[in-house]
Each structure stands twice: as structure tokens, then as C-alpha cells.
Amino acid sequence: MKIDFYGHACVGVSGSKKILIDPYLSGNPSASLTAEQAAADYLLVTHGHGDHLGDAVEIAKRTGAQVVAMVELANWFGKQGVEALGMNLGGSYTFADGFKVKLVPAWHSSHLPDGSAVGLPVGFIFWLDGLCFYHAGDTALFGDMKQVIAPHGLDWAFLPIGDFYTMGPDDALIAAEWLNAKNYLPIHYNTFPLLQQNAAQFKQRLEDKLPGAKCHVLQPGEHTEL
Ligand code: NI
Ligand code: MN
Numbered sequence: 001m002k003i004d005f006y007g008h009a010c011v012g013v014s015g016s017k018k019i020l021i022d023p024y025l026s027g028n029p030s031a032s033l034t035a036e037q038a039a040a041d042y043l044l045v046t047h048g049h050g051d052h053l054g055d056a057v058e059i060a061k062r063t064g065a066q067v068v069a070m071v072e073l074a075n076w077f078g079k080q081g082v083e084a085l086g087m088n089l090g091g092s093y094t095f096a097d098g099f100k101v102k103l104v105p106a107w108h109s110s111h112l113p114d115g116s117a118v119g120l121p122v123g124f125i126f127w128l129d130g131l132c133f134y135h136a137g138d139t140a141l142f143g144d145m146k147q148v149i150a151p152h153g154l155d156w157a158f159l160p161i162g163d164f165y166t167m168g169p170d171d172a173l174i175a176a177e178w179l180n181a182k183n184y185l186p187i188h189y190n191t192f193p194l195l196q197q198n199a200a201q202f203k204q205r206l207e208d209k210l211p212g213a214k215c216h217v218l219q220p221g222e223h224t225e226l
Contacts, residue, residue, distance in 0.1 A: 001129060003156070007031045007220030008191045009052055009137070011158050015129040017041040017099055020065070021158075022137070024054030030191045032221030040065035042099060046137030047110035047121035048073055051191070057082055068093075068101050072119030076112065089122065100127040104149055106139035108166070123149075131155040131226070134181065138188065141171035146178035154181035160188035161202055162195030169202045176206050176213065184215045 004012035007030035009022040020040035025031040028051070035055035043065040045056050060067050060082045067077055067084035074086025087093060092102035101124055108121040123137045134149060135158045157179050160166035166188055167175060176184055184206060189197040203215040216224050 005218035
């Protein structure tokens with residue numbers, strides 16, 4: 001199994017299936033992949049902001065990947081000619097091949113590049129090959145990470161640390177403590193000058209605070225094997 005960081009909030013998880021989340025590649029100064037190179041069986045999109053929706057329509061059309069999103073955003077995909085599975089908060093779904101996904105809250109906003117509003121932003125919990133992953137999307141710190149999300153038993157949590165639009169490192173450290181995941185991957189930082197953060201320092205603080213937890217700092221284009 002492999003976890004790829006493609007820059008910003010775009011993460012790939014590859015096992016028996018390839019899961020791609022928030023494929024913001026075109027126009028992303030930190031992207032390590034082009035939209036033409038992207039591969040996916042499942043495409044999870046947390047919200048409509050351009051730095052998350054990215055090239056999702058093009059990639060879904062080319063690869064035939066199954067898109068999963070909040071129902072209003074899924075309906076928008078439908079208008080672009082991409083059939084997406086539209087779900088809502090708290091709901092989970094298991095596909096015939098065993099891949100399971102659940103939508104959880106994210107405290108943020110959501111609109112499309114054309115300005116239209118497309119439902120609430122979400123985070124995703126998903127299960128692949130016996131491991132449980134959480135992609136927080138864009139979010140503030142919120143207490144339900146501890147009460148609602150942690151009880152799923154997370155092997156991995158992908159957390160924004162960029163600050164300004166999302167949690168910064170201090171709040172992400174509290175999130176990590178509450179989520180009690182085995183592994184963390186910081187995302188949504190250093191893409192733009194406003195999001196400049198020291199990920200090595202975040203890793204040090206996290207591993208000092210949470211013995212037994214591992215924080216994996218990946219540069220765009222790097223991956224870690226499980
Ligand atoms: Ni956003
Ligand atoms: Mn964002």
C-alpha cells in the first residue's frame with residue numbers, strides 16, 4: 001500500500017484500489033502531477049473551492065473514476081456530465097468491491113469557481129484494505145473530532161496545517177491529540193506564501209506530544225509505503 005502526496009490537499013492512497021482526494025493540479029504551483037497523469041478508481045472531493053475541486057471533472061471523464069461528494073456538489077458534477085455519488089453528513093456507503101466511505105463535518109465554506117454555492121464542505125473517512133483513513137478537508141478545529149471521528153479508529157489522518165483558511169499547526173496539534181490516529185500527514189501548507197509553515201517543526205511537536213504516533217512529512221511528489 002502506498003500514500004502519495006501530490007501537493008496542497010491532494011493525496012492518493014493506493015492498495016487494491018486507487019483513491020484520489022482533492023485533485024488540484026492545474027494551476028497549483030506545488031503540484032507534482034498533471035491532470036493528464038492522474039489515475040484513480042475513486043475520486044473524493046471535499047468541497048467546491050478551486051484548490052480542492054481542481055481537475056476532478058477532467059480526471060473523472062478520462063479515467064472513469066467514481067466521484068464521491070456532498071449531494072449538492074455531486075449534482076453539480078452531474079451537470080458537467082460526470083455521474084457522482086451524492087451523499088450527506090454522517091452517511092457511509094460500501095461499494096461492491098469493499099471500498100467504504102463516510103462523510104463527516106468540516107467547519108469551512110464551499111462555493112464553486114463560478115460563485116454558485118454547492119452544499120456544505122466535508123471531510124472523508126474511508127476504509128481500504130483493512131486500514132482506516134481520515135482526510136479532514138479544509139476545516140477549523142472542532143470538538144467532534146474527539147467525540148465523533150476518533151472512535152472510528154484511525155490509522156491515518158491527513159490534516160491541514162496551513163492556517164489562514166484552515167487550522168494552523170497549533171490547532172492541528174490539538175486535533176491530532178483528539179483524533180488519536182497512528183499516523184499523520186500534514187497537508188494544505190506552503191502552496192502559497194500565505195500558507196507558509198514549518199512542517200518539520202510540526203512533526204517534532206506532534207511526536208513529542210503523542211508518543212507512538214508518527215507524523216510523515218512528504219514533499220509534493222513523495223510517497224510513503226505501508
Ligand atoms: Ni476551501
Ligand atoms: Mn483549501
